[in-house]
Amino acid sequence: MGVPSYPLTLDLTGRRVVVVGGGPVAARRARGLVEAGGAVELIAPWVCEDVAAQVADGGITWHEREFVAGDLVLPDPAWLVHTATGDPHVDAQVAAEADAARVWCVRADDASVSSAWTPAVARGRTGQASEGLSVAVTAGGDPRRATAVRDAVLAALDSGTLPVRRVRGTAPPSDRAGGEQPAVGRVALVGGGPGAEDLITVRGRALLAAADVVVTDRLGPRSLLTTLGADVEVVDVGKTPGNHPVSQDRINELLVHHASLGKRVVRLKGGDPFVLGRGGEEALHCAEHGIPIEVVPGVTSAVSVPAAAGIPVTHRGITASFVVASAHDGADAVLRAASDAAPDATLVLLMGVTRLGDTAAALVRSGRRPDTPVALVERGWTPEQRTTVTTLDRAAEDAATAGVRAPAVVVVGDVVSVRNRLGDLSGE
Structure with a gap:
């Protein structure tokens, strides 16, 4: 034979x-x-x-x-x-x-x-993006080899690293016979993680691969957008400091609009949708309009970016707690967030570069030591990652000298000293 x-x-x-x-x-x-x-x-x-x-x-x-x-x-x-x-x-x-x-x-x-x-058969799972797919693997009479390849294919189907998106049976309303109204689609709020494409969750990757429409931020794993089919609509609503070309209200409307047309919509965000990402606002708006919603947590930059720089936000013998705050609205918001924290708690500031001088001065006035270590981690988990280590009393001056720019995470606390022994941990 x-x-x-x-x-x-x-x-x-x-x-x-x-x-x-x-x-x-x-x-x-x-x-x-x-x-x-x-x-x-x-x-x-x-x-x-x-x-x-x-x-x-x-x-x-x-x-x-x-x-x-x-x-x-x-x-x-x-x-x-x-x-x-x-x-x-x-x-x-x-x-x-x-x-x-x-x-x-x-x-x-x-x-x-x-x-x-x-053959060894990999079948897509019910309710997953891979539903309805079957991939048969033969290996010339070597069943163990076929099974190993089958398992790898199944993992790829579930993760969305294979093109699992349906391309038939999703015609837009204008193409439907008799003007039949499409079924309501759904919106997935997907946390893309800190930026590296391999730090998105398996579920998030699978939903992205199956999406008809992707509404994307400036941050997050944008390189994954190049893996989408040519017929997938990508709506870029990215914001930069002081420049919001698409308002949050308009973003909310876009999600409902596309889902109402029967589309599978992925709202791709950097970090985690519910950590200073306005995911709650978007979820509420969809719910109010009868749109099914799924939330996929992401790896928040508040923890992962310090880790990339070799800084654990908690460390035995230094601190057992940390506070995450947005510095976008100024020092008062930061002080309110940290008011009930332990004196040795690590303070992690997002969107903190623009008002760093005012925030640092306010923290010193509130009781933080002027020589408290500070790390400014720019573009974490990307090839351009850079960390500037300073202290509260010199943070603004040193940031200006180094030319620190957003996106950056500001870490305030003695845990910054752990970096001296670890260095960057973000890999290649």
């Missing part, structure tokens, strides 16, 4: 299929054939518990005896036979009878002499 070179998918619905053998291998084969809709007959003098349970459920018909000549053609010719008796002589007999009757035979004992092979 040769190696398999002509993969084929069979419709076994209602067709007679014979399994010879009653052990665990035969049980697995029988179960798969029943799931495929086959009229399964099993021939064996004894059966294992798994087969007995299938017989009791009415899924298969059991002939309690040895295989005999004519079993594959009487009372009706079989379409397919699987033999897994554990006895090479019996399996060879079944294969020879199948060959004479021109029935495809899968041998469990020796794939190299089979006339047909059962």
Whole structure:
């Protein structure tokens, strides 16, 4: 026999299929054939518990005896036979009878002499972007190799690193017969993490791969947008300091508009949608308009960017707590956020570069030591990552000298000193 070179998918619905053998291998084969809709007959003098349970459920018909000549053609010719008796002589007999009757035979004992092979199949999961997909893998009679590749393909299907998006059955309203109204789509608020494309969650990556419309921020894993199909609509609503070309109200409207057309919409954000990302506002607006919503947490820059610079926001013997605050609205907001924190708590400031001088001075006035270590981590988790270490009383001056620019995370606290021993931890 040769190696398999002509993969084929069979419709076994209602067709007679014979399994010879009653052990665990035969049980697995029988179960798969029943799931495929086959009229399964099993021939064996004894059966294992798994087969007995299938017989009791009415899924298969059991002939309690040895295989005999004519079993594959009487009372009706079989379409397919699987033999897994554990006895090479019996399996060879079944294969020879199948060959004479021109029935495809899968041998469990020796794939190299089979006339047909059962591939390792990766099936998309119900409710996931990969739903409805089946990928069959053969490996020239090497089932373990096929299984390993199958598992890798399944992981790629679930993660969205393969193109799983449906391209049929999603016609826009103008193309629908009779002016039929489309079903309401859905919105997924996806946290993209701090910027590196491999730090988005598996769920977030899968939803991005299945999206019809992506509404994206300036931050986050924008390089993943190049992996989308040409027909995926990408709406860039990125904001820069002092420049908000698309208002938050308009972003909210865009999400509802596209979902109302039956589209799968991904709102791709940097960090986590619910950590200073206005994800709550967007979720509420969608809910108020009857749009189904899913939130996919992301790796927030408040923790991950300091980590990239070798700074843990908590460290035994230094501090057991940290506070995350937005410095966008000035020092008063920062002081309110830190007012009830422990004196040694790490303070992590997002959007803190523009008003760094005022914020640092206010923290000193409120009781923080002037020589408290400060780290300014720019563009964390990108090749342009840079860290400037200073102190509260010199933060504004040193930032200006170094030319620190947003996006940057400001870390205030003694944990900054841990960086001296670790250095950057963001990898290549």
